[in-house]
Amino acid sequence: MLQRVRDFRQIPTGDIGNILERWNSLLRLPRTSYTRPQNRHPDFPFPSLEVARYCPGGYHPVRIGDVFNNGKYKIVSKLGYGAYLTKRHVALKVLTADSFGHQKDTFELDILKHIKAQHIQHPGKGHLxxxxxxxxxHGPNGNHVCLVFKAMGPDLSKYRRLFPNIRIPLPLVKEISRQLLLALSYLHDRYMSNIKPQNILIxxxxxxxxxxQTPSEAFRPHGSPLxxxxxxxxxxTQLSSIEEDIAHSTELSIRLADFGTSSWFNKHLTEWIQPQMLRAPEVILGADWDSKVDIWNLGLVIWELAEGRLLFxxxxxINAPYSPEAHLAQMTAVFGSVPKTxxxxxxxxxxxxDADGKLLEPSAFPPCSLEQFSKxxxxxxSEKKKFLSFIDSMIRLDPEERLDATRLLESEWLRFTP
Structure with a gap:
């Protein structure tokens, strides 16, 4: 079973001298990017906002032993927002009842059907x-579309915690990067994804x-439910095989999952895309966007996996809430002014x-560079220079200057072996 080697969420003590040191210190923290504190009832161990969505139009209440699709699938255990099922163990994703028939229907099913119908030979398709x-x-809260997927191991947000300072070894980061770029080189003919560690499965x-081969009984949770x-x-629960130390496996592969917030290029699900700390400048600024937002996402995710910390x-x-003003200030501190175009x-x-392209809220972050943050x-x-060049080619403020997935696969850092 997947176990955490140690708790890496300890905040270092010490006096933080100036704003740049504060930012550097923050970036040394192994903060996992995309989970935010949630309100919980003191007597209820789960997020109250999630429980509130178990209502008409929302989530379907799934219990151990429930059957779906006329008995074809039976629930054995819960994996994130899916479940392991009998005979052939697969993952079941039950969409909310309001996923369709409303103003902003998810494109997930259409995109998945389109991918499945494509018979072109492309190495990236195997990483989706x-x-x-x-x-x-049909349940008490409405009609739910149910999606069935191959059962997978842990996601990268869990997997990276097996390593000291939650830094995945660089050779493995390179292989993960190659596979993700192959997936994007296939996807970017028609649609964009939603890249974050939680959506990358092992x-x-x-x-x-x-x-x-494992009997279904082995996957059933210990203890009684509520x-x-x-x-x-x-x-x-996320699982891996007890017969394998996945921290040292040489046979790992990844797949990009969850197209719930994905969009077609010519039809956007929403303009409010990406996890907050991964948002590209064109998204924050309300400009038109395309597949280059995925490239921005990927660059920041690869940075986090290799460095064990966020870039922005x-x-x-440290204790302030997220704000787009601070986010833009951090970007411009590293990359300079936002392009006028x-x-x-x-x-x-x-x-x-303002009219001159200067931030209305003066930046508290002094100019700095990617190299200063690479620890x-x-x-x-020599490896560091190639790595920084690779990341820089993905997170340019001007989307037009970011390399596409096919060209990124030719990057020297991916080919270089120290």
Whole structure:
């Protein structure tokens, strides 16, 4: 089973002298990017906002032993927002009842069907978690579209915690990067994804064997669920094979999963895309965007996996909430002024910038560079230069200057072996 080697969430003590040191200190923290504090009832161990969505039009209450699609699938255990099922262990994703028939229907099913129908040979398709089956299920809160996927191992947000300072070894980061770029080089013909560590899942021959051969009883959760009527709400678990040390496996592969917020290029689900700390400048500024937002996302995710820390957190001080003003200030501290061509097509320009392209809220962050933030001791000087060049080619403020996935696959850093 997946276990945490140690708790890396300790905040270093010490006096923080100036704003740059404060930012550097913040970036040394192994903050996992995309989970935010949630309100919880003192007597209820789960997020109250999630429980509130178990209502008409919302989530379907799933209990251990429930059957779906006329008995074809039976719930054994909960994996995130899915479940392991009998005979052939697969993952079941039950969409909310209001996912369709409203103003902003998810494109997930359409995109997954389109990917499944494509018979072109492309190495990137094997790094997408494709759709195995889909059906509708009627429950007390409405009709739910159910999606069936291959059962996978842990996501990268969990996997990286197996390593000291939550830094994945560089050779493995390179291989993960290659596979993600292959996936994007396939996807970017038509649609954009939603890249974050939680949406990147691991598999290996040992994990596949576990799901194929282990009896269903082994996946059932220990202990009793909550008392009725809340017995549908259970803790989720991510699994790996007990026969394999996945921290040292040489046979790992990744798949990009969850197209719930994905969009077609010519039809956007929403303009409010990306996790806050991964938002590209054109998204914050309300400019038109395309597949280059995925490239920005990927660059920041690769940085986080290799460095064990965020590049941008979008806060003025350690305990302050996220703000787009602080996020833009951090970007400009590293990359300089936002290009005028981007500002000219930005709906939100006047909210953040004056007529001369200067931030309305003066930046508290002094100019700095990517190199100043790169602290991985395993990076030799020559390796570090190639790594920084690779990251820089993905997180340019001007989307037009970011390399596409196909060209990034030719990057020297991916080919270089120290």
């Amino acid at each position: 978690l494709g759709l195995l089956d889909e059906f509708e299920h 598999e290996s021959p040992a994990i596949n064997k576990m799901f194929e 008392e009725p009527p809340n017995d549908f709400y259970m803790a989720s 957190d979008g806060t003025w001080t 981007l500002l000219a097509r930005s709906k939100n320009r006047d909210r953040y910038f 991985n001791p395993d990076n030799s000087e």
